[in-house]
Amino acid sequence: MSPDAGDAAQRVVLTGDGPLLLEGPVEVELPDGTTARSERPVVALCVCRRSAIHPWCDTSHRRRARRKPPEENA
Numbered sequence: 001m002s003p004d005a006g007d008a009a010q011r012v013v014l015t016g017d018g019p020l021l022l023e024g025p026v027e028v029e030l031p032d033g034t035t036a037r038s039e040r041p042v043v044a045l046c047v048c049r050r051s052a053i054h055p056w057c058d059t060s061h062r063r064r065a066r067r068k069p070p071e072e073n074a
Contacts, residue, residue, distance in 0.1 A: 018057070018061055023042060028045065038056065050063075
């Protein structure tokens with residue numbers, strides 16, 4: 001994005017082990033050079049690469065088994 005693209009900062013929300021939330025509309029450039037565009041007010045971008053509708057999140061990250069923290073020895 002060029003420096004003169006606008007004065008307002010784009011808001012990005014990191015959700016831990018879920019998607020990356022962006023205030024929309026957004027246009028995403030994919031590795032193959034194509035672009036995906038969403039006009040939604042909030043867009044969830046997949047960061048786990050499990051989504052069937054990548055780059056958009058389809059909540060596939062929720063099906064991943066979570067590791068339990070190691071038991072502490074007293």
